[in-house]
Amino acid sequence: ATVKGRPVHQVAEELLSVIQEKVRPPLTAAGIMSSPVKTVTPETTITEAGHVMLRYGHTGLPVVKGGRLVGVISRRDVEKANLHGLGHAPVKAFMTGNVVWVTPDLPVAEVQQLMIEHDIGRVPVVKNGRLVGIVSRTDVLRTMHGDFPSRYHVLFPGHVPSRGDNIADLMRHNLGPREWDILRRAGEAAAGLGYRVFAAGGVVRDILLGAGNLDVDLVVEGDGIALAEALAASGEGRVRAHRHFGTAEVLFPDGFKVDVATARVEYYEFPAALPRVESSSIRQDLYRRDFTINAMAVDLNGEHFGDLVDYFGGREDLQQGLIRVLYNLSFIEDPTRLLRAVRFEQRYRFTIEPQTLKLVQEAVQREVLQRVSVERLWDELKHILMEPAAGKMLDRLDRLGIWPFVFPGVTYWEVQPVLSGLDRAIKMLQDWDFLDGVEGWLCYFIAALHWSTPEAAAELCRRYHLNKRQTEKVLNSVQNWRQVLSTVWKQNNHRPNSELAHLILALPREAYPLLLSLLEEEWMRHRFHQLLLLIRESRPTVDGKYIKSLGYRPGPVFRRALDAVWQARLDGQVKNSDEEKAFIQEFLRRHQGEI
Template identity: 40%
Template sequence: MAASPGPREAATGGEAEIAGGRLEVILGHVNVDFDALASMVAAKKLYPEAVMVFAGSVNRNVREFISLHGDVLEFMDPRALDAEAIDRLIVVDNRIADRLGEFKDLPGRPGVEVFVYDHHPPSPHDMRDVKDYGEEVGATTTVLLKIIRRKGISITPFEATLFALGIHEDTGSLTFAGTTYDDADALAYLMREGANLNVIAHFLGPSLTPNQHELMKRLLAGLETIRVRGLLVAVAKARMEEYVEGASVIAGKLAELENLDVIFTLSEMQGRVVVVGISRLSQVDVNEVLAGLGGGGHSKAGSAVMKGVTLGEAEKRLRAELEKKVRPLVTAGEIMSGPVRIISEDTSIAEASRRMQRTGHTAFPVVDGDGKLVGIISRKDLDKAGHHGLGHAPVKGFMARDLISVTEETSLLEIQELMAANAIGRLPVVRGDKVVGIVTRKDVLRALHGSNYLRGFAPTGRAAGLTRSEVIDLIGRSLPGEVQGLLRALSRVAEEGGYEVYLVGGVVRDLLLGYPNLDLDVVVEGDGIAFARLLAGELKARVRSHRKFGTAVVILPTGRRIDVASARTEYYERPAALPTVEMSSIRQDLFRRDFTINTMAVALSGGRFGELLDYFGGLRDLERRQVRILHNLSFVEDPTRIFRAVRFEQRYGFQLEHQTEILARRAVEMEIVGKLTNARVRDELIDIFSEPCPLPFKAVERLQDLGALRTLHPDLEVTKAMKERYRRLERHISKAMGLAGEGAKKWIPSLAAMLEELPEREAEKWCHQMRFRREDVEALMQCLEKVPGIVGALDGEKLSPSEIAGFLDPLSAEALAYLYVLGGPGARKSVENYVRKWKDIPLEISGHDLSAMGLKPSRKYAEILARVRDEKLDGKVKGREEELALARRLAFGGRGNG
């Protein structure tokens, strides 16, 4: 039989090599479910010459479906196959040989090629030496359908219905944790191709047979709940005299009926024990647990068939596996926020209200003089007291005293129960009688569903974002070896000193975007300065510290800097004011930052090295290519963020997120930008105009669009002339800066292009108001006052080299670059000749020679040497003797030197 070409997965993008004359067999697994059936049919579309064979029993609802559609489904009886003739197995929805029934010995046999299409995670029991085209998605049908669509193979409405059944069943209709975007996209496609919802609904929820009802009743009677590492796990046991199919369906119905997060059923039937597991909790990976019993599946569901054991023995082995494989519940100590803002019981209502308004909290724990937790005061309590004119009274008269607290060891499950039973949204965490942290509803939801859950986002189908191994791989591929070595040194020092240390800021953002950025900024939970000193000792570096801010700079012998800061939070006393800083946790430190894309961190300490922290949906916003602020008062608190938002938007080709743009415009309308200190605006402008072209002009246009350009100066606006200057800047600035030389500041000509249409006095006044450095103001004013006139001269009549040098010698490097940008071909050629030939042309005489002639030192020295240089530039004198002769004539006329 001629074999058809098999597709390689996207990793290779090619076709699997095939020889002619093969018998190809498509197999699934024993106890065929809809995902296995649909995957077999999908594989048949890719391998049309292959035969489909069941490896073992078929679930009852699947068997019913097959009996109704026998005319369009062709399966070969395994007894009619010559096993010796099989030289290719296409295995779907399965990667374990023991689940191939009577075909389990074929993988590994010489001459048998095995292709695997699966969606289950790898396990120690997987077949070896196979061509694995699996992906970790919600259903194997999704894997195969992606290839079918990519190859442009059409499907019928019947196939669309079957494929949808497979995806719906294995993803719980897109509700199981392993579900991905690809699964949802596949279902949308299948709907377009005519998937029949009535058929899907009928076969997804089949009624139970009398025997299944009986088994379910017995399992319910034998159900007990055990606690494993703080988790409640339901274990149900039953014996049946005859074999009953559909144990997985029954387990699912039991979980729904009893509202169970985790259930394992053990059904003893005809000399075997069928074990089915279902879990809604990340701490219980069903695949891991059942792998120890010879079974498998995926993290949320799976099964095992145990032969030659009693029900009691099977239960004992299951419990042993649970003890080994169940991960401990998260505790309050792991998810709490800290340090906690507390207030004394003697604090006045008015002061407590001010603090609460400043920090945005909705409640404060209250402590007595010894620091002991004695109550909690809420915003509602403070508002009521203030309304009654009791602002002077201490909070102890209004606080709630019957508070509920937890310890660091309290499990997540107990925290949930306490919050639900008492209708409270936060729990103080105490060590003895001292407050060490607080757990909120948000902390609980993040712990249950991942750090991005509250943003409504699970990047790449995983609630926690990128895995550690993915981040470590990214570091290895993107950062130079020297920087990787420094990160390892940071990790080592953190581990030895017991510090939690994180890489933060732009380097994390750019690492994820694939942009070069070697600035190392780290945050330390604890004393950042003490950590910096330890790090400096390790790297033989020196430290500059700022105790007031808890920051330090570690300066390596090579000159490279590592900025170290203690985790801190900040608040603003009034709009546009500088922030007040307090020590805090990494989460609060990240929350104080400007945009979500800058709030991500990478853990560097020990076993956490490479762990990505993304509390605020930064990874999602990178993927959506948008700039988003963290809260609605962000621009009011710090209007410089408007300028930074525009810079990031233009640099990365992003867009301001819709609400962020509305709030930016509102802040401009409120004239808050005008309350900023000019130096802070200046720094943001330098950053914008230091960006490569054409980004500065795009930023200027965007600032005008937002209404922010006129906040810099009321006469600033984008004109055709300005647009032309920036067009020239984009075309010529790279070469111009090369001519200007090392150390020239690109932002000066870039900013000058925006300011040129302001009157010169206004421009100079503005530069001083912005508190630019004196030399920068001088360079800017040369660009604005002198360059336009020089451009006209150089592009006009032909000038001698000395005349050109006369124009260009007084210019700063930045003004020279600006002249090159604005000039025509003549001016640009003049600048090139000046820099390369004339600027640094040496004279062979000096003031010593003039002195030797008998000329007394005076300003005349400079005049004579300048004239000699001019003549040399124009080619009228050559060599030392001619220079001396010219100098003598200039000094003494025809009289010689006596």
């Protein structure tokens, strides 16, 4: 538009007047917040905070110290704490310290987006470090439905996605053909039953990380067992159902296994109890899980196949390398999550985020692991001992104060030098091909107990229900490693190889990493390697069949003869098959009266 024949200043004044009349400023947090705000202090008890919420109808309360916002406590956390008999505890023990807050001038549209992204129902409003108000989800909803002053303008995005990106291409790339085919067929089976099915948990995490994962877990909004039966029928599988829990395993002829569960919600009647289970939605099913990175799912249904379902920011935490619980009483309700937090943190080289770390420390201080059954504790500890980075995980358990609960009576600093080098020792022995068929977790268990008395070691074996063979290996190692170490690695050792080999072979192979970790000098490690090679390569070529061919009947002397020829080979007295046969014949002639 053009204006002619009028002074510029007059046009400018009229333009400003029109702008002021027609253009309304955006509605901000200050325009819809509630003020003053009901607050509690960090020392307020859980019970008192609950009374305040009940009296004023609030679903959460800001926690303020010296006028400054230091946290938020939700009604859900208060109710859970009261359920577990923790009403006397201070609010600071279970509040969320890393608070999402806004300034008074932030547009309401951005406040809404923050609520959606962080899945929160209220946002404190802070000015110059001081709490000046609070915006609830109800306040935002009112603005969306016109219940706000007309002098303001509210801009909301036209579509707020409830789901994340589609990762079907990533799934095809990072999954094997078998897993991909199973997921496709699961979606088709669900469609035929009118259900919705999702891949959930660790498989989604590892797809996003590009890590191998052959464990396929399916969650069904519907009857999980019915879907399992339909999936099995499509591939000649068989179903092992657990109807009480609404779960099933589908076992295929090629050994491939799929776990199927009805979407469920869990609640705990008291701290460290086993959960009670009820059917629910995918969102509630994911909310019951341990950490955000394990609380994602992938839709397997029709046109939505591959849609990432991430209600709790798991993908962002995965990208930032953070271990985060989904709610503040997570470790109180299931203390074994303390061990899982360490396992995932060290496996992926992540970090336990600050709020979760505070909750870890609070749970350890309250000794919640004392209330966990030995069976559940051992299950989690054994998972740690089976990890390649088990040494780092055990060190982290000690730094967090968890070690005394899993290895009572064992002083960590005494065994730390060995445990810190055990990863490397195991890797060396694997490279030398001397650990095939060995129970890897037992290597760490033996190393952790190597300074213990036989009585204390036996007690821990009983505590964790090790079987007879495993217990014998532990006690053998604890009792004899010192003698082996002092005898085999003397600087001027003139003992025959057969005697040294006998000492080494008297220990279980699960103790070899312990021995290697204790060898500080390179020449010692080299000598160990050479002895192991000699033991393996000096096995006699003759066997019991040769002795039978000489006309002798099997008996105890067979074993003695074969042991004798092997010792002779170790000591260089015989060097080939002919010399072995001659040695055997002479040995049997000398022991004729014992045959």
